[in-house]
Amino acid sequence: xxxxxxxxxxxxxxxxxxxxxxxxxxxxxxxxxxxxxxxxxxxxxxxxxxxxxxxxxxxxxxxxxxxxxxxxxxxxxxxxxxxxxxxxxxxxxxxxxxxxxxxxxxxxxxxxxxxxxxxxxxxxxxxxxxxxxxxxx
Numbered sequence: 001x002x003x004x005x006x007x008x009x010x011x012x013x014x015x016x017x018x019x020x021x022x023x024x025x026x027x028x029x030x031x032x033x034x035x036x037x038x039x040x041x042x043x044x045x046x047x048x049x050x051x052x053x054x055x056x057x058x059x060x061x062x063x064x065x066x067x068x069x070x071x072x073x074x075x076x077x078x079x080x081x082x083x084x085x086x087x088x089x090x091x092x093x094x095x096x097x098x099x100x101x102x103x104x105x106x107x108x109x110x111x112x113x114x115x116x117x118x119x120x121x122x123x124x125x126x127x128x129x130x131x132x133x134x135x136x137x
Contacts, residue, residue, distance in 0.1 A: 008072045010037060010054065011044035016071045017080040019056055019063060029058060054084075063088045 008016075011030050015023040029035050030044040034057040037046055048054065048067055056063045065084040075083075103110065110118060119126065 006070060007047045007049050008070045009044060010035060010042055010046045010048045012072050013048050013067070013070060014054070014056060016074050017065075017083045018074070018077060019065075020058060029056065034058065053087075061088070061091055 011023060011026040014020055014026040014029070014035070020026040020029065026035075027044040030042060030046070033041050035042055036055040037048060037052050039053075039055075048070065050067050050070060052067045054063075054065045054067060056065070064087045066087060067083070068085055069083040071083055103114075116126070
């Protein structure tokens with residue numbers, strides 16, 4: 001494959017296997033101490049070889065990768081995934097977004113119909129006594 005070598009700069013390799021969007025982001029991560037190779041903080045020009053363990057803290061999570069192939073040119077996602085063995089912990093579960101009923105400002109109090117639809121949206125149980133007034137008999 002073109003671009004395949006025995007060693008490459010760590011910032012170039014991180015960018016080539018699509019861990020960061022740009023090479024400058026990868027370089028900044030190295031300078032900021034967010035990249036470790038075999039447990040040692042490294043500069044962007046550090047040489048990475050097959051078998052090295054690369055740890056990258058990026059976007060709120062730590063990626064732990066073992067280099068299985070060294071490349072210097074950016075490749076497609078399928079080829080990039082073959083260049084490392086991912087030993088990262090699974091990402092934390094995404095938090096569910098709570099739906100909020102939105103009303104136009106200055107619209108006043110919600111009508112009975114709107115209250116029912118808001119309760120249904122929020123998953124609240126329907127209240128029996130709330131819907132009817134007590135009639136004198």
